[in-house]
Amino acid sequence: MKALDILIFMVGLVVGSFLNVCIVRIPEGKNIFWGRSKCPHCGHVIPWYDNIPLLSFILLRGRCRYCKQKISVLYPVVELITTIVTLALFKKYGLSYSFLYYVVFAYFLIVLGIIDLKTKLLLNRILLPMLIAGLMINVIGQIVPFKDALIGAVLGGAAMWLIAVLGTKIFNKEALGMGDVKLAFVAGFFLGWKHILIALYLGFIFAFVTIIVLWLIYRKDIPKLIPMGPFLAMGFLFYLFYGQKLIQWYLGLIS
Template identity: 40%
Template sequence: MLWFSLLFLFGLVVGSFLNVCIYRLPLNKSVVTPPSSCPHCGGFIRWYDNIPLLSYLILGGKCRVCKSPISIRYPLVEAFTGFLFGFFFCEFVLRGGQPVSVYLAYVALSSALIVSSFIDLEFYVIPNEITVWGTALGPIYSLLFPSLHPSADPLRGLTLVCNERLNAVMASLLGILAGGGLVLLTALLGSLALRKEAMGMGDVKLMAMVGGVVGWKLSVMVYFLAPFFALAGSVPLLRSGEGRKLPYGPFLSMATLVALLLQGPFIRFFDSRLFILSEVVKGNF
């Protein structure tokens, strides 16, 4: 509980920065300078009015100067980020025995997904500053911390290299190819069938970034989980009769978080089938 509390507080601070990214990246503004200001009156926000979560509650959700309402998104992003930072540590490190390096990769990916999702919801675009850099960092991080992609026993006989770090890099690259490739193929086929853009390239790059961290197996899981979230999200719009289209990025993000939490049973199931396949390939059946 101590670790959860400490990391929850740290996550609140990170969530506050993510809110800055969500607001400024679509406007092509620096996320570092100038200091935060009210989007309505332009007044700079003092440090005591910028304490994550707490300041929103004290101010009653309104700007101290102009009394304009502050979007509920700000405390929601902060609280959700704080929860993920604490919960992921308890789940993956304390209970799952994963290295801290894996935890850091997961919370970094989750942070990128949070920013991407909220920007996509409002502007129907996913910034390249997040996805392109995130995709590039996947293989680099895997080289430095190969525990992110440990060798799977069912495929041990099929690995192309014996070096642990190179195997991890290859696993990350394969994840990028699988994640981005599946969505790209869907986008191309959908565009041919519908004669209009079915999915944006932002979704392709988002899934490539996800694949670089989670690997190709979980990328497949995310790909097949996301439509269920999209279906659930479209029901309220269908009932209301609104013609507003839904961005797909948030559903890919939700599916990724679920895939991370369910990766144990899913990968065990996947590996059991791959073991049989590898034995067939080697002629042992």
């Protein structure tokens, strides 16, 4: 590993730790930049040495030092995913505006996906800053042609809206919410119209496979409301890394 790789790795860990703060505090309406983190069970302020990304969770064996209650495994998982995604995008794009653009996209997806998993909400106060951040970096860095991004947003939002309407008609219950439509809109902006539909499609495949597996395990006890956000986030992230290869493979199949 080169020195810069190690630095990016550390940045990934630190950002992952910050994303955990966002995931806990944004739904509660708390400030994400100010205030010490506390144990959700006993309220004890977490000292810095128990707040080291990945390492503390392992050293504490996943339990609070004071009340011995379990710490959610989501914390180290978020830190790990964030670090891997950061390093992988850096390897793909180097230090560039493209790296910044896609890594910001990925960070927002992680926060949105995990919060949706926990609360079943895709919050406007995350989606709006995400769109603005994408817009700003794209204007400065010229990553996706503006027209492509705009058409992508409309296409993504419209496709998701159509699926939501059809889903409601067919299953006679609301399977997708407006949050999913908005997320598809924002992701369409980031990815552009050439990519958004396949990325959405990947999200649905992830959801479909997961529901089948859940059904095989739990049968009738399967949760009634499974949020779509985490699967969309997974689809978009997967597309960032394997989209191009997937398209080539598919074109190879049909030609």
